[in-house]
Amino acid sequence: MQKKRITLKDIARETGVHVSTVSRALDPVERRTITEEVVKRIQAAADALGYRPNRIAAGLRTNRTMTVGVMIPDITNVIFPPILRGIESVLEPLGYASIIVNTDSDRDREIRLLDVLRDRGVDGIIHAAVLRSDPSISQAAQDGLPVVTLNRKVEFSEIPYVINDEDAGICQMLRHLQKLGHNRIAHIAGPQDLSTGQLRLAAFRRAADDLSIAVEEALIVTATRFDEVEGGRCLTTLLSAGKPFTAVLCANDRLALGAIEALRERGIDCPRDISVTGFNDMPFLDLIRPKLTTVRIQQHGAGRAAANILLQLMNDNADGVSLETVLPVELVVRESTAPAR
Amino acid sequence: MQKKRITLKDIARETGVHVSTVSRALDPVERRTITEEVVKRIQAAADALGYRPNRIAAGLRTNRTMTVGVMIPDITNVIFPPILRGIESVLEPLGYASIIVNTDSDRDREIRLLDVLRDRGVDGIIHAAVLRSDPSISQAAQDGLPVVTLNRKVEFSEIPYVINDEDAGICQMLRHLQKLGHNRIAHIAGPQDLSTGQLRLAAFRRAADDLSIAVEEALIVTATRFDEVEGGRCLTTLLSAGKPFTAVLCANDRLALGAIEALRERGIDCPRDISVTGFNDMPFLDLIRPKLTTVRIQQHGAGRAAANILLQLMNDNADGVSLETVLPVELVVRESTAPAR
DNA sequence: CTGAATTAAGCAATCGATTGCACAAAGTTC
DNA sequence: GAACTTTGTGCAATCGATTGCTTAATTCAG
Numbered sequence: 001m002q003k004k005r006i007t008l009k010d011i012a013r014e015t016g017v018h019v020s021t022v023s024r025a026l027d028p029v030e031r032r033t034i035t036e037e038v039v040k041r042i043q044a045a046a047d048a049l050g051y052r053p054n055r056i057a058a059g060l061r062t063n064r065t066m067t068v069g070v071m072i073p074d075i076t077n078v079i080f081p082p083i084l085r086g087i088e089s090v091l092e093p094l095g096y097a098s099i100i101v102n103t104d105s106d107r108d109r110e111i112r113l114l115d116v117l118r119d120r121g122v123d124g125i126i127h128a129a130v131l132r133s134d135p136s137i138s139q140a141a142q143d144g145l146p147v148v149t150l151n152r153k154v155e156f157s158e159i160p161y162v163i164n165d166e167d168a169g170i171c172q173m174l175r176h177l178q179k180l181g182h183n184r185i186a187h188i189a190g191p192q193d194l195s196t197g198q199l200r201l202a203a204f205r206r207a208a209d210d211l212s213i214a215v216e217e218a219l220i221v222t223a224t225r226f227d228e229v230e231g232g233r234c235l236t237t238l239l240s241a242g243k244p245f246t247a248v249l250c251a252n253d254r255l256a257l258g259a260i261e262a263l264r265e266r267g268i269d270c271p272r273d274i275s276v277t278g279f280n281d282m283p284f285l286d287l288i289r290p291k292l293t294t295v296r297i298q299q300h301g302a303g304r305a306a307a308n309i310l311l312q313l314m315n316d317n318a319d320g321v322s323l324e325t326v327l328p329v330e331l332v333v334r335e336s337t338a339p340a341r
Numbered sequence: 342m343q344k345k346r347i348t349l350k351d352i353a354r355e356t357g358v359h360v361s362t363v364s365r366a367l368d369p370v371e372r373r374t375i376t377e378e379v380v381k382r383i384q385a386a387a388d389a390l391g392y393r394p395n396r397i398a399a400g401l402r403t404n405r406t407m408t409v410g411v412m413i414p415d416i417t418n419v420i421f422p423p424i425l426r427g428i429e430s431v432l433e434p435l436g437y438a439s440i441i442v443n444t445d446s447d448r449d450r451e452i453r454l455l456d457v458l459r460d461r462g463v464d465g466i467i468h469a470a471v472l473r474s475d476p477s478i479s480q481a482a483q484d485g486l487p488v489v490t491l492n493r494k495v496e497f498s499e500i501p502y503v504i505n506d507e508d509a510g511i512c513q514m515l516r517h518l519q520k521l522g523h524n525r526i527a528h529i530a531g532p533q534d535l536s537t538g539q540l541r542l543a544a545f546r547r548a549a550d551d552l553s554i555a556v557e558e559a560l561i562v563t564a565t566r567f568d569e570v571e572g573g574r575c576l577t578t579l580l581s582a583g584k585p586f587t588a589v590l591c592a593n594d595r596l597a598l599g600a601i602e603a604l605r606e607r608g609i610d611c612p613r614d615i616s617v618t619g620f621n622d623m624p625f626l627d628l629i630r631p632k633l634t635t636v637r638i639q640q641h642g643a644g645r646a647a648a649n650i651l652l653q654l655m656n657d658n659a660d661g662v663s664l665e666t667v668l669p670v671e672l673v674v675r676e677s678t679a680p681a682r
Numbered sequence: 683c684t685g686a687a688t689t690a691a692g693c694a695a696t697c698g699a700t701t702g703c704a705c706a707a708a709g710t711t712c
Numbered sequence: 713g714a715a716c717t718t719t720g721t722g723c724a725a726t727c728g729a730t731t732g733c734t735t736a737a738t739t740c741a742g
Contacts (some may be wrong), residue, residue, distance in 0.1 A: 007698055018722050023700060030701090035720065056406065056462045057698030059397045060727045067440070067461060075425055076624070081417040088443065097440050097457050099408070102429065116438050120408060121397045228628065257628055283417070287569065287598055287629050348728055359692045364729060371731090376690065398728030401697045688739070695733100700726085710717070 006051045014045045022046075026053070059121055068310065069117035069125040070100045071110065078282045079299055080128065083150065086303020087126060090311070096123075103129045105194065111136045118145070124310045126303075130154050132195065146313035148306045152195035153324070160313070162306045162325040166196070166279075169295035169329040170203035171210065173249055173277050176293070176331060178211055181340035182247040182275060186219040188234040188259060190226050190251035197226070200251045200279065218243045223255055231258020239266070246274060246340040253278035253285060253294055260290070260336065271338035281332055291334035298327045347392045355386045363387075367394070400462055409651065410458035411439050414446045414470040419623045420640055421469065424491065427644020428467060431652070437464075444470045446535065452477045459486070465651045467644075471495050473536065487654035489647045493536035494665070501654070503647045503666040507537070507620075510636035510670040511544035512551065514590055514618050517634070517672060519552055522681035523588040523616060527560040529575040529600060531567050531592035538567070541592045541620065559584045564596055572599020580607070587615060587681040594619035594626060597633055601677065612679035622673055632675035639668045 008026075012019040017038065024030040025042040034042075045051075059065040070087060072080045087098065099122060101113040110129065114136050117125060124146035127137055130153075138157045141147040153161040177185055187204045190197025201220070208215045218241045223230035231254060238245065250256035256278035260270045270276050270290055278285075281296035305325050312321045349367075353360040358379065365371040366383040375383075386392075400406040411428060413421045428439065440463060442454040451470065455477050458466060465487035468478055471494075479498045482488040494502040518526055528545045531538025542561070549556045559582045564571035572595060579586065591597035597619035601611045611617050611631060619626075622637035646666050653662045 005698095008700095009698075019699080020701075020723075021721055023698095024721090027700090033720070038720085052456060052460055054401075054462070054698055055460045056397055056400045057727090058700070060395075060401050060698080060729095061700045063727080065397065065461070075416070076422040078419065078624075081422065084416055084441075085443065092442075095457075097442065097461060099438050100425075100441050101433075101438065102426065115393060116436075119393055119396045120406070120438060121395070261628075283419075284625055284629075287602075288625075289630060346728095349730095350728075360729080361693075361731075362691055364731085365691085368730085374690070379691085395728055398697090399730070401699095401728080402730045404697080684742095686739105686741080688737100690737075691735090693734075694731100696730085697728105702723105702725090704721105704723075706719100706721090708717100708719075711715085712713105 006049045065121045069122040073129040082299035083303040086300035087307045090307035164297040167203045171207035172331045174207045184245040186245040186248045188250040189222045228258030231255035232262035235259040235262040275337040293337040296330040347390045406462045410463040410466040412468045423640035424644040427641035428648045431648035505638040508544045512548035513672045525586040527586040527589045529591040530563045569599030572596035573603035576600040576603040616678040634678040637671040
């Protein structure tokens with residue numbers, strides 16, 4: 001038994017004017033075409049009755065719902081909540097709400113969820129879970145829906161994207177290790193079907209080359225997931241390969257934590273015997289010993305940047321937006337790296 | 342230049358029938374009133390044109406948007422993402438989407454965000470951030486909006502709620518400590534303006550009483566926030582009070598982690614010298630040494646339970662729902678507790 | 683074979699807000 | 713003071729889907 005909502009019609013009846021007049025009086029832009037005294041009366045009646053505009057109705061007419069869609073792989077992954085807060089910090093004050101969906105990095109699910117968002121008439125989409133090539137989101141963008149991608153670009157498309165400067169991060173980290181005297185450096189790479197895994201591996205090769213560090217293929221192991229178990233498994237693989245190394249650069253923090261744990265189980269000390277580094281600087285990292293040396297990426301900032309670009313697109317300022325936004329990263333040296341023995 | 346969406350009218354024109362016929366043919370319930378052959382033709386045309394129903398338009402007419410609102414204090418708090426996934430696991434397969442908002446436990450913000458949700462015509466709200474007395478959400482429920490609260494009940498209201506059996510959790514933990522020989526047990530309580538802080542302190546007093554453990558007021562310290570810094574500060578306060586104790590039961594994991602850290606800084610070993618326990622069993626806890634003994638609450642399960650209740654309310658099965666749902670908790674004994682010295 | 687019952691599909695109102703256009707009253711110009 | 717602006721408000725169509733009611737067509741009973 002939903003209590004009846006107050007509508008423009010109610011205010012019109014109350015004040016004795018036409019609903020269109022009420023509509024205009026309540027619209028900050030149109031307001032100036034109405035006599036001030038009438039505006040006051042309408043405003044007063046609206047407040048007295050507790051009027052709240054029905055955005056569904058307005059949305060049907062104007063094709064704007066003041067709602068955006070946000071697609072992420074999985075909200076339980078700690079790097080995403082700060083991104084969402086970053087997005088919210090920009091959009092919420094302007095009256096936007098967000099519908100958040102988890103794709104689980106599943107293509108079919110992503111396609112379905114994209115429809116879920118479009119059916120609800122979202123004004124734009126921030127997509128932090130794009131697959132390498134993503135026809136559905138490209139199509140949506142081509143149809144005129146404002147779209148920004150986060151953490152990854154869609155190949156061969158005009159969709160603006162925001163990424164962290166992972167190249168620089170990997171390079172700084174490698175330089176840090178080099179300065180500590182490491183020259184036999186292993187890499188535990190992330191899943192190659194995920195953007196970050198692939199990008200960071202490529203960055204590793206490039207940076208090693210730049211710094212004249214020999215890359216030995218036997219010292220590169222690829223994880224199938226970004227988690228501690230895989231980090232441990234990869235480290236074990238590295239050890240049993242028999243090639244010596246004094247440092248392991250991991251594609252993310254969780255892999256690094258798993259690697260350190262695996263070392264500990266074998267009585268190998270990090271950082272005394274082997275240095276290990278992570279990537280992302282996820283929350284709670286400073287509670288885990290040894291404190292992990294890692295690369296901090298701007299999560300909140302990335303969310304904000306994406307939201308600002310989306311705003312421009314939604315306001316038809318498409319010209320003003322740059323296709324690419326690269327956010328700086330920061331090397332965070334803590335305890336898991338030490339001079340090579 | 343948004344590409345024109347296909348509407349019922351387009352399909353009607355294409356197939357030579359009336360839009361109302363198209364609408365009925367596409368509605369699984371109304372479909373039976375239409376000749377099968379016509380349904381097939383319409384279905385085929387809809388598929389061929391790539392028709393997607395406009396939920397905004399449908400929502401205006403039917404007052405159902407297939408969208409629910411979820412209010413939480415802060416998505417970056419690790420206990421909430423699993424709750425959201427639990428909610429999603431129930432609602433998403435049924436076609437619902439969620440608008441998630443962060444209240445930051447701020448009353449004004451909550452009131453504003455509640456309007457944000459109502460303006461968008463959400464079919465119901467799951468509120469995991471209610472304050473102790475919450476006139477705005479009570480009013481919304483009274484107006485007929487389906488509401489379920491999570492983790493806390495609204496006093497003096499008929500709003501169904503889902504909570505974890507915190508009483509049992511505290512009691513089990515206390516019994517665990519008692520069995521280990523502890524009888525001077527301190528409590529680091531959470532903020533008393535938050536539900537969990539208050540509930541757990543009350544539970545602590547009750548359980549201590551039941552187990553005939555003396556409660557000394559000097560051994561109860563209240564944190565102002567649920568974080569590590571406050572945990573450390575409270576532990577310091579306890580130590581400087583001079584009253585001896587052999588165990589600290591903390592109102593949540595983060596307070597416990599801060600307490601352990603503070604102990605370590607003073608050369609006091611946990612668990613050898615003092616046992617420390619947490620609450621929640623948050624993710625990554627098993628990566629932090631010593632592994633924390635804690636109480637596991639059902640986060641995903643709580644989300645699911647709340648979603649199921651909301652579904653019943655939204656389908657006008659209000660009679661079938663019980664006002665209270667209490668989910669069992671589980672004692673997780675790890676390394677931070679040991680026999681009293 | 684007529685009249686009632688059933689079935690299938692169309693008609694039109696509706697949800698609430700927005701907005702182009704019409705129109706009347708007041709103000710301005712020469 | 714006639715012609716023309718300007719200003720403020722009303723009128724009515726519109727967005728797209730839903731649904732009660734009507735009408736037309738078919739089936740069935742007696």
